[in-house]
Amino acid sequence: MRLEDVWLRYRRGGPWVLRSVTIGIGPGEAAVVLGRNGAGKSTLLQLVAGILPPARGRVVDRPAVVGWVPERFPADQPFTVQGYLTAVARVRGLSPAQADRAVRGWLDRLGLGPFQGVRLAQLSKGTAQKVGLAQALLRPPGLLVLDEPWEGLDAAARELVPEVVGEVLADGGSVLVSDHRGETARLPGAREWTVADQTVTERAPTGGEALVVVELAIPATQVADAVHRLRAEGHHILRVRGHDVPLPVTGPVSGAAAEAAS
Known part of the structure; x- marks a missing residue:
């Protein structure tokens, strides 16, 4: 898939x-x-x-099946979770039997089974976002596009995102993902596309040592010392979860990435 001299404005x-x-x-x-x-x-x-057309230029060789996950799934719709996913599966060309298998598979995998009869508008943001992820994967995509896919997800679902990305890549698909949480440390070897000054520049994978995310459970009284030691050793703290932990958690990635949890 390639963008060739693409320009875009909204009016x-x-x-x-x-x-x-x-x-x-x-x-x-x-x-x-x-x-x-x-x-x-x-x-x-x-x-x-393919959600927006370019004003100039063209997009070529886009795969026939594209999975699109917006930053915020539009849940203000009068459908149940199962009804919506089944309808999307049929629109994407799956037979009734195939649609049923795909929907049930993703309901189970994303922990959406208890919500299958719930209307989309009644879902929490995180649960709605799981539906958004499921609808993009009902048919294996040749291109998976994820806009802040970790936003609002619980820990189990966050762990599933890089697993799904790996499966799409292993099947020969392409994946494009934006992320402001630092979660893409879990995607070693990915290219970097930087958007600035109305254009896009690319940096290829460095080929260095792959990053590994380690989640630590630390007593609250020891968090400050642990964070200080990890940073001194060149690790990057993605975030600290817990009550009343006034610690900055940003900085450049260096060495293995670590999550501190308390």
Whole structure:
């Protein structure tokens, strides 16, 4: 899949959001989209997924099956979870039997079974986001586009995202993902697409040692010392979960990534 000299703005005569973007991704490859808020990351992802058409240029070789997961799943719809997923599966060309198997499989895998009869509008943000992830995977995608896929998910579902990405890549699909949480440390070897100044630049994988995420359970009274020691050894603290832990958790990735939990 490739963008060739793509430009985009949201209205005629309006400011350009993206200008002269030429970039591509091949089968079995993943890319992480980086950039400040408002730089155009979501716009780029929607272009790639086919949600938005370019004002100029073209997108070529987009796979026939694209899985699209928006940052916030539009849950204000009058359907139950099972009814919605079944309808999406049929629209995507699955037979009734195939649709039933796919829907039941993802309901089980994402822990959505207890919610299958619940209407989408009654779901919490995190549960709705699981439905958004499920609908993108009912038919194995040749291209999976994820806009902040970890947002709102519980710990078990967050762990599932890199697993799903690995499965798509192993099947020869491509994956594009944006992330401001640092979760993409779990995707070693991914390219980096940086959106800035209305264009996109690419950095290939460094080929260095793969990053590993380690989650630690630490007594609350020892968190500050543990964080200090880990940083001194060159590790990156993704976040600290717990009550009243006033610690900064940002910084450049260096060495193995670590999560401290208390």
